[in-house]
Amino acid sequence: MTHVVIAPGGFDKPEMHQVLQQACAMAGLDHGDARLLRGHTNAVILLEREQTVVKIARRGTNTEDVARTVAFVRHLMDLGFPTVPLHPIGQPVIIDGHATTFWHYLPQPPHPVTAAQLAKPLHALHTLPTPPLVLPRHDNIAAIRRSLATTSWLPGRTLAFLNDYADQLAHALTTVDFALPDGVIQGDPQHRNALHTGQGEAVLCDWDTVTRGQPEWDLVTVEIHCRRFGHGQQHYQAFADAYGFDITRWSGYPTLAAIRELRMITTNARKVPQAPSSQREVERRIAALQSHDRQLRWNIL
Structure with missing residues (x-):
């Protein structure tokens, strides 16, 4: 390529x-x-x-x-x-x-916002009254398919695997019984999409992905970032305790986690022509997906 x-x-x-x-x-x-x-x-x-x-x-x-x-x-x-x-x-x-x-501009210390600090603003977002503007509906499966349709550098066999896997997950999603009320969600809540205020709290930023949808998508994103990027189980558990809902104890967690991880992989795969240094990381994530490795530590892109 x-x-x-x-x-x-x-x-x-x-x-x-x-x-x-x-x-x-x-x-x-x-x-x-x-x-x-x-x-x-x-x-x-x-x-x-x-x-x-x-x-x-x-x-x-x-x-x-x-x-x-x-x-x-x-x-x-x-x-x-x-x-x-x-x-x-x-x-x-x-x-x-x-x-x-x-x-x-908010000057930042060298350490990122913790997962626990995300809990309060995320809960506030998820319980907002309906805003006076129309937000798009959250749809990870559609985003995955758009990314795969515009990714040409991967081998055909790999693209076929990813498309088949997306189809399997789309079917599994139809059986998920969501536990939380539909509302406004950030779409990509994580340590780098929040900032320290300088007063021991955090504020959310990067609103490009804000949509209406199920809060479970935001919660599973936080869990994935804790698990995949080395923050650890204790870090995630502090978030779940502060938020008041542990996504990993909910029946729909395996399906949502798999879909969200696939979106993170395919989004970065689509961007490889503009960010060639990310190609090796995308390839190792796909290889781990094919071997069912849920614990592989990902490198930040």
């Missing part, structure tokens, strides 16, 4: 810098000390003097989806919900079809 190394967000570097420069000019912000913070999916850039984080949505992102995210976060801010606040300007800023948003 031939890889094309490009900048975070699927842009080439000159394009990313041009979008950043123009968006900051429209927002009245100085980008002279811009520094990349994260970039596996979107380009997340710190303007240190401005104490502002700029997020340039990945190439191909629907600008209406970004506008909906902004509207949802503004709703959360009006409620006093624990979220990273938006910078007080009109947004998203659209540059040549690319959506850019601006967020208040």
